[in-house]
Amino acid sequence: MLSAATKRKLRHVVLAGTIVSFPLLYLGPVTLEEAAVTMAGLAVGIVTAVLAWFAF
Amino acid sequence: MPDGYPAPSMTGPDLTILNWLLAASPVVLLVVAIIWLNWSAPRAGAAAWLLALALALLIFGAARDHVAIASAKGLSLAVFVLTIVWTSVYLFNMVDKLKGIDAIGRTMAMLASDRLVQALLIGWGFSSFIQGITGFGVPVAVSAPLLIMLGFPPARAAAMALVGHGWAVTFGSMGSSYYTIQLVTGIEGEVIAPHMALLFAPIIVASGMLVAHIQGGMSALRRSLPIVVIAGAFMAAAMYALAWGGAPQIASTVPGILGMVVLALLSRTPLLRAAPQAEAAPEVPPAGAADEPDARPMPFILAFMPYLLLITLSVISQIGPVKEAVRNILWGLDYPAFETAQGFAVAAANDYAPIRILNHPAPLIFFSIVISAIIYVLAKRWRKGVAWEAMKLTYGQSLGSTIGVTTMVMMAVVMADTGMTVLLARGIANASGPLFPFVSPFIGLLGSFMSGSNTNSNVMFGLLQLETARALDIGTVTISSIQSIGASVGSPMAPAKVLVGAAVVGLAGKERDIFRIVIPYILGLVVLAGIEAIIIIELLPALSR
Numbered sequence: 001m002l003s004a005a006t007k008r009k010l011r012h013v014v015l016a017g018t019i020v021s022f023p024l025l026y027l028g029p030v031t032l033e034e035a036a037v038t039m040a041g042l043a044v045g046i047v048t049a050v051l052a053w054f055a056f
Numbered sequence: 057m058p059d060g061y062p063a064p065s066m067t068g069p070d071l072t073i074l075n076w077l078l079a080a081s082p083v084v085l086l087v088v089a090i091i092w093l094n095w096s097a098p099r100a101g102a103a104a105w106l107l108a109l110a111l112a113l114l115i116f117g118a119a120r121d122h123v124a125i126a127s128a129k130g131l132s133l134a135v136f137v138l139t140i141v142w143t144s145v146y147l148f149n150m151v152d153k154l155k156g157i158d159a160i161g162r163t164m165a166m167l168a169s170d171r172l173v174q175a176l177l178i179g180w181g182f183s184s185f186i187q188g189i190t191g192f193g194v195p196v197a198v199s200a201p202l203l204i205m206l207g208f209p210p211a212r213a214a215a216m217a218l219v220g221h222g223w224a225v226t227f228g229s230m231g232s233s234y235y236t237i238q239l240v241t242g243i244e245g246e247v248i249a250p251h252m253a254l255l256f257a258p259i260i261v262a263s264g265m266l267v268a269h270i271q272g273g274m275s276a277l278r279r280s281l282p283i284v285v286i287a288g289a290f291m292a293a294a295m296y297a298l299a300w301g302g303a304p305q306i307a308s309t310v311p312g313i314l315g316m317v318v319l320a321l322l323s324r325t326p327l328l329r330a331a332p333q334a335e336a337a338p339e340v341p342p343a344g345a346a347d348e349p350d351a352r353p354m355p356f357i358l359a360f361m362p363y364l365l366l367i368t369l370s371v372i373s374q375i376g377p378v379k380e381a382v383r384n385i386l387w388g389l390d391y392p393a394f395e396t397a398q399g400f401a402v403a404a405a406n407d408y409a410p411i412r413i414l415n416h417p418a419p420l421i422f423f424s425i426v427i428s429a430i431i432y433v434l435a436k437r438w439r440k441g442v443a444w445e446a447m448k449l450t451y452g453q454s455l456g457s458t459i460g461v462t463t464m465v466m467m468a469v470v471m472a473d474t475g476m477t478v479l480l481a482r483g484i485a486n487a488s489g490p491l492f493p494f495v496s497p498f499i500g501l502l503g504s505f506m507s508g509s510n511t512n513s514n515v516m517f518g519l520l521q522l523e524t525a526r527a528l529d530i531g532t533v534t535i536s537s538i539q540s541i542g543a544s545v546g547s548p549m550a551p552a553k554v555l556v557g558a559a560v561v562g563l564a565g566k567e568r569d570i571f572r573i574v575i576p577y578i579l580g581l582v583v584l585a586g587i588e589a590i591i592i593i594e595l596l597p598a599l600s601r
Contacts, residue, residue: 011455014098018131018462025128029121030392038124045127045466046109052102052459056095 002054010055017048068400068475069116076483078115079476082108082467083516087502097508098456101463108467112474117397125391126473129408130466132389133239136409137465137511138458139418140232145454147362147425148190149446154437156359161202163356167320170331171206172280175271176287178202179216180264181316184224188309189363195221196548196557204561211566212270214557215573218548220267222581223260224308225510225544226252227295230366230417231305233510237540239409240468240518243533249299251601252537253307255588256295259545260311261288262584266577279329283322291315305417306370309363358437362428369423373414385413400475461512468515481523492528493589496521496535497542497582504547513543530593531600538589545581549574 002010021044028038069075082104089100105127112118112126151157164182168174183199196217203213226233234252238245264284268276291311298307322328372378388410395401413419432438471477488495499521503513518539525535547553554574558567592600 011459014459015455018459022128022131025124025131026389029124030128030390035120038120041124042109042120042127046106049102049106049463052098052463056098056102056456056459 007055010051014048014052014055017044017051021045021048068396069398069479071479071482071486075115076479078111079471079479080483081111082471082476083480086464086467086516096456097460097512098463101460101467105463105467105470108470108476111476112470116474116476117400118470118474119394119397122394122396122402122474123470125394126470127466128389129391129405129473130469131462132391132409133236133469133515134458134462134465136239136411136416137232137236138454138461139411139416140230140235140421141457141461142450142454143418143421143425144190144230145194146446146450147366147421147428148186148194149449149453150425150429150442151359151362153442153446153449154359154432154439155354156362157198159354159356159359161198162353164316165202165206167316168323170323170328171208172268172271172276172331173283173319173323173328174206175203175208175216175276176220176264176267176280176284176319177316178206179213179220179267179271181220181287181312181319183217183221184228184315185309185312187221187224187228188230188306188312189366190229195224196553200557200561208271210561210563211569211573214554214561214563214570215577216267216270218553218557218570218574219270219577219581220263222545222548222578223256223263224312225504225547226256226540227299227304227307228309229511230421231307232417233514233540233544234304234307236511237514237518237536240472240515241522241532241536243522243536245304246300246302247601248533248537249302249304249307250296251533252540253292253296253299255534255537255541255585255592257288257292258584258588259541259581260292260295261285262581263545264288264315266580270573270577279331282327282329283319286322286327287315287318290318303370305420306367309367354437358432358435361431362424365424365427366420369414369420370417373420378414382414383412386410396474398475400473400478402473457509461509461515464512465515468519472519477519478523481520482527484520485524485527488524489528490594492524493530493535493538493593494586496524496538496589497546497585500539500542500544501546501549501578501582504543505550508547508550508553510540510543510547513547514540517543531597533601534589534592538585541585542582545585546578549578 021041024037024041024044028034028041085107086100086104089095089103109123112123164177167177178199183195186195186198199217200214204210238248265277268280268284291314294311294314295307298310388407391405391408393402393404499517500513503516504510521535521539522532525532554567554570557570563569
């Protein structure tokens, strides 16, 4: 398992991932209508959620 | 419903037992993960969002774009709610770092020498006022130590603060939970806010009675009954007036203050029956004596000023011409309509979850912070580094709740926009039938118990309750209100809040002592909400909306 210090650091990464995923999830399907951006948004969101599972 | 969550279509996935169980599985995962597996809210929320995403794509006919749009909507809604969280927690921390909260608490303690009145003032009034302006366990963290300082036993001190502020949660935190239920259900604020306030009235009075009972059993309850009923009536009337008048963000703060004032005044009248034995209240240590010998105590008016500013700005923002002048200064995203492969249609939403400059609590709190900081500097009460210290503290305190709220909101909107929530509602409607109004507040309680948040509960179950009420053809406004009321009074039972209470009163590791006191009282309040719902819907349909 991860150490408490690693978990604390990872929590900041989770927040950053959440912030990054928002514009990608919006721009991909709504503004740009670009599948690659949508996929990137979902990928960032999913990876962030997995990291959240470990970090919290 | 321009500001609201567009009502989804009632077509969509077929109601079969397998589909219903699959649709319920993200919520079941949340419950099991938090209650039995002891996962934190962010961890459980992340897992539940991933499961909802997978089910939406693989079972319920959503396309990649649909789940991306639903998740982005969830993030929009999270920003709407979290900006209130961040700014209100920051404001509290800033005032606390300047010893303002200590000054406010000490003034409360000086208002009365009777221990029962002190319990009511702090456990019922002050904790609710704190809930009105911040929330997230802070009412317990601030009120319980004050009660201990006044000589109350730790477990009872925590229990009084927990039970006493439950009524103030929905309109508390500058209305974040209220705005969430309003957004999620799409019901106009002018309709749901006063109706909810009306339903809160008996809960407010009952909360005061329960605090008295925790303090001194039936004799304390009998002694304080007249003043609790009168103060509760004033508080309920204030809540109703503010909710009706378009200022729901202060509909817990102002009643909390008013309750303290009325209690303090009535405690000097014969309405408060004499105590069987005169109980001398222990002396409160002078401000700053323990930790900072040189610290000057802050005058109450300065300590309270940021919150007075907030109340004033909230009132100004509701003045017709002011409201109209700034109505279009907002931040909100437009989302397109879509339809899943199983025929579930979601309407387009313009300016989704808008943050209006003077009609959203976050900008108002921000202005209060800036003006207060300037006044503190001018009054030579400012201390270098306070702004940064409060920022760091707020970041640390809010990080977990930020991820928790975000993931749970994303899960809830993915479920809502792919037909899962409507499916759940239809199933519950079919199963519970006429008993549903009584069951409704327990669903709210379940959500807040799981997540520690009235807001999260409203996001998770608000639409579910609305759709169930629609399916049963009963008052949608009443049931949506009861959802939030159940979540509000139930949230102090959440492990997250009880843990805060236990930590601040020195009972860490002995949380069971607090749970044992709190659970029967909280369940009593939820039962009262269920009885209200049954009475209004079944016996007084004219009052139901």
